[in-house]
Amino acid sequence: MGREVGIVGVGQTHHSRRRTDVSQAGLVREAVNRALADAKLSMDDIDTVVVATGPVLFGGVNQPEKWVVDAIGAQGKSVVRLTSGGGAGFAGALAGYYQVAGGYSERTLVVAYDKLSEGPLQYSISTLYDPFWGREFAVGIMGFSAAYWRARMDVLGHTEEAAAMCAAKNRNNAINNPYAHQKKAVTVEDVLNSKPLCWPIKLLDVPPISDGAAAIVLANDKVAHHSNSRPAWIRGIAYCCEADNAPERSLMVSEPLALASRQVYRAAGITNPRRQFDVVEIQEPYSCFELNYYESLGLCPPGQAADLVASGATQLDGDIPVNPSGGCMGANPIGAVGVIRLIEAATQVMGRNESHQIKDAKLALVQSGGGWANLRGCAVLSA
Amino acid sequence: MYYAPETTPIDLPTFHSQIKLPYTLTPGRAAGIFLVEIANGRIVGSRFKDGSVIAPAQDFSPKDGEEPEALVEAPDTGELTGFTRVDGAVIGLIRLDGCANAFTHRILGELADLKVGQRVKAEWDGAAGQSILAIKGFVVAADAPVGTVKELGELPEPLGVVNYAFALDYEHAYGPYYGRMFDEIKQNGVFMGVRGSNADEALLPPREIDDITHKRTGTWKACADTGTIRACSIINIEVYGQTRQVPYVYAEVVLDGASTKMIHVIEIDDLEHAKKNIKPGTRVRAVWTKGERQGRVSDIERFEVIDG
Amino acid sequence: MGFSQVAVLASAQTELRPAWNDAQHIDLISSVVTNVFKGTGLSLDDVDFVIDSGSDVLDGRSISNCGFLGALGAHHKEEARVEEDGLWAALYGVNKIRSGASKVGLIVAYSKPSESAIDLYWSAMVEPFYQRPVGFGQKAALGMQAQRYLAAYGITDSDLADLVARRWAAAAANGGVAMGDAPDAAAVLGAGEAAHPLTNLMLSRPVDGAVAVLLGAEDVARRSGRAPVFITGMGTSMETHAFAERSANTLDSVAAAAKMALGKAGWDKAGAADVAEISGPSAVGELLVLEGLGLADAGKGLNAAMGDGINRSGGALPADPVIATGLVRLAEAAKQLAAPVRGGATGPEKAIVHGTGGLAMQTNCVFTLEV
Incomplete structure (x- = not known):
């Protein structure tokens, strides 16, 4: 079998609506410097580098790792870029995980970023659609996401309020996150009364548009202790997909996420996720996705996500806090988000989370995803 | 060995699609100051701890990622270290006097007149504004005096945003399946x-x-x-x-x-x-x-x- | 710590054509995914994961893998997109199997440069403030690389033309590449200037096509119908973005990638390989790769390039399915090692495979294969 892999250093930028003081490459540098310092390492100690970003149309630079390599001082190293839409950061971490687990490297730096202020975001995302078949009607994936939320509302009897509860919870949690830039207290009513953008998605169901980068250092069990006496070990990680235009695709649950969680839970020995996990970090590109994930990850039975959020169990003081960091609602530099969620979960199990440390957190669940809601993954971290 | 699908190459109409995007790109501090100063006829470079200077200015050393110690002014004369011609336009590598690096720019001249080591100087375009193209290109200048790197003095605020756009045009193949579907829509409305x-x-x-x-x-x-x-x-x-x-x-x-x-x-x-x-x-x-x-x-x- | 050995079980390719006007991306992809299993005793059900290489910019579609998942055979499997040459996708797949997490992986790379403006694919890769506005792109970078190399070593354009003609002849003999009559050296010299001193035929010819490679753990490989070809070493290295800052007339990243790969394979030199499949975006690029690998001294790449074991498939010059080329090289090298030989004869036992990406080969990847 392969090596054990731990997260031994983390770093993220102070995310912002728009950074006009650094280039895309300079932004990446900031996160990398912080992660290396956190791991008590320099770039010389790093064997391989994985870069991850959202679609290249976001920033107007094709294969941007070939530019970024200079800013992070990784010239000469093994550098490769992964991309997977919103799940890019997570997909990058997964590739890095296997570089270490498979013995290709002892220490791998994974850095993910997007500088979304630089391009027309929704139009870039709309180019996800088949140019022959529907692209002209796309509004990013907001129209699509809202459509399937509506379908869930109709079938399951969930109300707009359930998603608004997720949005309000995450927005209020983000206030204490030093790296978030959207920090305003909101009530469920504020969310419900905000402007419909793609109804049922309303303004406050939508995360901000952000510039940001995030980096982690992965190390094998042989060298991890040089950086950190208490690494966050990756006990299971998977990222599955489903074909986008499939006949049976209902999106009542996310099938790829359900498949990924099944694999990961088996690897990590999770039989009762609601009871076993101390904290959960998920990537909610719109508030409504959080409800879907509760069910797909098995935090509640199918169809009962609205009850779960209404019960308060996923609040900071609940038995299964979800997104103490505020999730995407505090900052959403899309390609970086998968790594940000890993960082927030890793620091929880390391006992040094800067937003809201969950007391005695030992086992954390991380979810991320991208594409047309058809690329979905999760990971289990433990101290 | 399998080569499939087995078809004979044929010429078919394609589906035209265009992706056209406007951007507001941030150059960062060094390039941002470079772009401000080039409109004033000054070339900004980066000086590193070991005293070496590179131009145009970079926030990070292309050799090892090190951050520069100071921004300096580089001369607009130098020498040619490489060249080629693409679509009739000559592009070269220019090392400015006093600088350790070379960079790519246009060469205004005939390929036949060029050789590596040739002295060159910038030809300025006062109308181009805050763009690398404020230098129109470099011209052969055999007797151009050797310039020196100077301190820059007070630095301007870097340019925060550069407007940029590109358009990508595609000619997508229909293939046998989309081909028939769209043909049926067109011919029969089905x-x-x-x-x-x-x-x-x-x-x-x-x-x-x-x-x-x-x-x-x-x-x-x-x-x-x-x-x-x-x-x-x-x-x-x-x-x-x-x-x-x-x-x-x-x-x-x-x-x-x-x-x-x-x-x-x-x-x-x-x-x-x-x-x-x-x-x-x-x-x-x-x-x-x-x-x-x-x-x-x-x-x-x-x-x-x-x-x- | 015992890592699984990983083998190339099988490969499939479409014909490489200047333009597959009568097929979409999904048609090319699904055909290689269907065909790669033939003769292996395996089916798509046995595949644990799919890793693919393609480019959103070439495809005209963001997250283009997302639209091609069905064709890739990835539905309900783990899938990853490496936006780099397919040899890096294979590198990922090998790591995944070596870790013990998976047994069988499908690696797919595809390209349809005929649908887009290939020069823009390259020029969009350079940073947008200094290099892009002056018109710097792949052709200019390859032209300058060639100008310096020819000047440094006294190589002539007719030397390059001989090399190019040899590669086209090899591709014609190997099959699988759509072409008319293979150009002779005179035709190469007369092909019109692409980037002085290179003519159009001295640059690799962009073609459409898809390739699939099936990777498996050692136990699967031993049970599969064919002689396993083991991947024994891998390495990759990326150089600075600043073309002028890279060492002149040598590709340090090829040397670094080769050092990694050879070290893992336990070879003392690349010359241990009987055959080499390399990806040169230009005739000079090929020579620089051979020198970087250590198959020739500096400036002496030409002799090695004209040798018998180098690019028997023809390499990238006659057929460069941009971003799939390195994976085609892996497939071709594995076929050469797996090909049955007549009794008493000996076939090649070791191969070295090379893939590249970026302007003027900014990044390079090297694999060693053994039977």
Whole structure:
């Protein structure tokens, strides 16, 4: 079998609506410097580098790792870029995980970023659609996401309020996150009364548009202790997909996420996720996705996500806090988000989370995803 | 060894598509100051701890990522270290006097006159503004005096944003399946799909291999221009590149006879009315665009709700 | 710590054509995914994961893998997109199997440069403030690389033309590449200037095509119908973005990648390989790769390039399915090692494979294969 892999250093930028003081490459540098310092390492100690970003149309630079390599001082190293839409950061971490687990490297730096202020975001995302078949009607994936939320509302009897509860919870949690830039207290009513953008998605169901980068250092069990006496070990990680235009695709649950969680839970020995996990970090590109994930990850039975959020169990003081960091609602530099969620979960199990440390957190669940809601993954971290 | 699909190369029309995007790019501190100063006729470089200077200025050493100690002014004279000609235009590598690096720029001159080590100097274009093209290019200047790197003095605020745009044009192949589907739309006003590998309902758009089973799809099947909404939302946000006036309904419609979605729009007058009356399960029909059909999805102007 | 050995079980390719006007991306992809299993005793059900290489910019579609998942055979499997040459996708797949997490992986790379403006694919890769506005792109970078190399070593353009003609002849003999009559050296010299001193035929010819490679753990490989070809070493290295800052007339990243790969394989030199499949975006690029690998001294790449074991498939010059080329090289090298030989004869037992990406080969990847 392969090596054990731990997260031994983390770093993220102070995310912002728009950074006009650094280039895309300079932004990446900031996160990398912080992660290396956190791991008590320099770039010389790093064997391989994985870069991850959202679609290249976001920033107007094709294969941007070939530019970024200079800013992070990784010239000469093994550098490769992964991309997977919103799940890019997570997909990058997964590739890095296997570089270490498979013995290709002892220490791998994974850095993910997007500088979304630089391009027309929704139009870039709309180019996800088949140019022959529907692209002209796309509004990013907001129209699509809202459509399937509506379908869930109709079938399951969930109300707009359930998603608004997720949005309000995450927005209020983000206030204490030093790296978030959207920090305003909101009530469920504020969310419900905000402007419909793609109804049922309303303004406050939508995360901000952000510039940001995030980096982690992965190390094998042989060298991890040089950086950190208490690494966050990756006990299971998977990222599955489903074909986008499939006949049976209902999106009542996310099938790829359900498949990924099944694999990961088996690897990590999770039989009762609601009871076993101390904290959960998920990537909610719109508030409504959080409800879907509760069910797909098995935090509640199918169809009962609205009850779960209404019960308060996923609040900071609940038995299964979800997104103490505020999730995407505090900052959403899309390609970086998968790594940000890993960082927030890793620091929880390391006992040094800067937003809201969950007391005695030992086992954390991380979810991320991208594409047309058809690329979905999760990971289990433990101290 | 398998070479497939087995077809003979033929010339077929293609589907033109363009992706055109405006950007507001941030150059960062060094390049931002460079772009401000180049409009003033000054070339800004970066000086590193070991005293070496590179120009144009960079925030990070291209050798090892080190950050510079100071920004300095580089002279506009130097030597040519490499060159080529592409599409009649000469591009060269120029090392400015006092600098450790070379960079790419245009060479204004004939290839035959060039040799490595040749002295060159910048030809300025006062009208180009805050752009690397404020230097129009470099010209051969055999007796240009050797310039020196100077301190820059007080630094201006870096340029925060550079406007940039690009357009990417595509000629997409239709292939056998999209080819027939759009031909049928154009000629007969009919949506033809192919049956799934183990189903009577048709996949739209059609394809050779079933996405789920990865087995060969079945025979062609005509679908109706009526159908049922699988999922829909009400678009009320205006974004770059949008083709319809808001508000409208974004609808994923499963046409009768098909199993997969077609994405289209339904026009609405009123948000509240649409919330109640247009939802998953609602029956809709296609409203065809007036005039000659083009063989595109836009041959359908929109869908409308079938009353009662 | 015992890592699984990983083998190339099988490969499939479409014909490489200047333009597949009568097929979409999904048609090319699904055909290689269907065909790669033939003769292996395996099916798509046995595949644990799919890793693919393609480019959103070439495809004209963001997250283009997302639209091609069905064709890739990835539905309900783990899938990853490496936006780099397919040899890096294979590198990922090997790591995944070596870790013990998976047994069988499908690696797919595809390209349809005929659908887009290939020069823009390259020029969009350079940073947008200094290099892009002056018109710097792949052709200019390759032209300058060639100008310096020819000047440094006294190589002539007719030397390059001989090399190019040899590669086209090899591709014609190997099959699988759509072409008319293979150009002779005179035709190469007369092909019109692409980037002085290179003519159009001295640059690799962009073609459409897809390739699939099936990777498996050792136990699967031993049970599969064919002689396993083991991947025994891998390495990759990326150089600085600043073309002028890279060492002149040598590709340090090829040397670094080769050092990694050879070290893992336990070879003392690349010359241990009987055959080499390399990806040169230009005739000079090929020579620089051979020198970087250590198959020739500096400036002496030409002799090695004209040798018998180098690019028997023809390499990238006659057929460069941009971003799939390195994976085609892996497939071709594995076929050469797996090909049955007549009794008493000996076939090649070791191969070295090279893939590249970026302007003027900014990044390079090297694999060693053994039977």
